[in-house]
Amino acid sequence: MSNETSTKVAKLATRMAISSRDEEDILKDKYSKLGAKVTAVNIGGNITESIHKILESALVASKRNGLIREEHLHEGAVIGATRDALMQVCNRANGQNVGGKIGVARMGEHVSVCIFLSIGLLHLDEVVIGIGHRSLPL
Template structure:
C-alpha cells in the first residue's frame, strides 16, 4: 500500500518532468482529487541560481494556493526545496542547467522535485532531486 507522502512525491516528480501543455491538464486532474500542483521553469548556473530556485518554488507555491503566507508553510517549501537542491548540487555544481521544479501538495504532505538537464559540451546529463515536508492543513 502506497503512503500519502509517496503518492505526493510521485506527483511532484510528474510535474517536474512534464511539458507545459501537460501541466494544465495535470492541474485539472489532481484538483479534482484534492491535490494542488504547480511547476516552474528554472535555468542558469546552478551555483549562482540557488536563491532564485528557492524563491521560484516559494512564489509558485503561494500563487497556486499550495501554501498560505505563513511561517510554517513557507518554511516547509523552502526546506523541501533545499533538500532537493542538496541532492542535485554535486552533479550540477558549476554547470549551466535548465529544467523544472514540480511541487505537489495533498493534505499535510508537500513535495518539491527538481529535474535538470546539465549541459556538458555536446553531452547532456540529467539529475533529479526531491524533498518532502509535512505541514499543518
C-alpha cells in the same frame, strides 16, 4: 493521511517536474480531482548562482497556486523541501549551466518538491533529479 500519501505526493511533484508546459494545466485539473494541488516552474542558469532564485521560484509558485498560505510554517516547509532537493542535484551540477523544472505538490499535510535538471556538458546532456518532502499543518 498515511505514508501512502507522502509517496503519492512525491510522485505528483515528480510528474509536474518532468511535464511539458502544455501538460501542466491538464495535470493540475486531473490532480485537483484527487484532492491535490500542484504547480511547476521552469528554471535555468548556473546552478551555483541560481540557488536563491530557485528557492524563491518554488515559494512564489506555491503561494500563487494556493498550495500554501503566506505564513511562516508553510513557507518554511516549501523552502526546506526545495533545499533538500537542491542538495541532491547540486553535487552533479556544481558550477554547470542547467535547465529544467521544479514541480511542487501538496495533498493534506504533505508537500513535496521535485527538481529535474538537464546539465549541459559540451554535446552531452546529463540528467539529474532531486526530491524533498515536508509535513505542515492543515
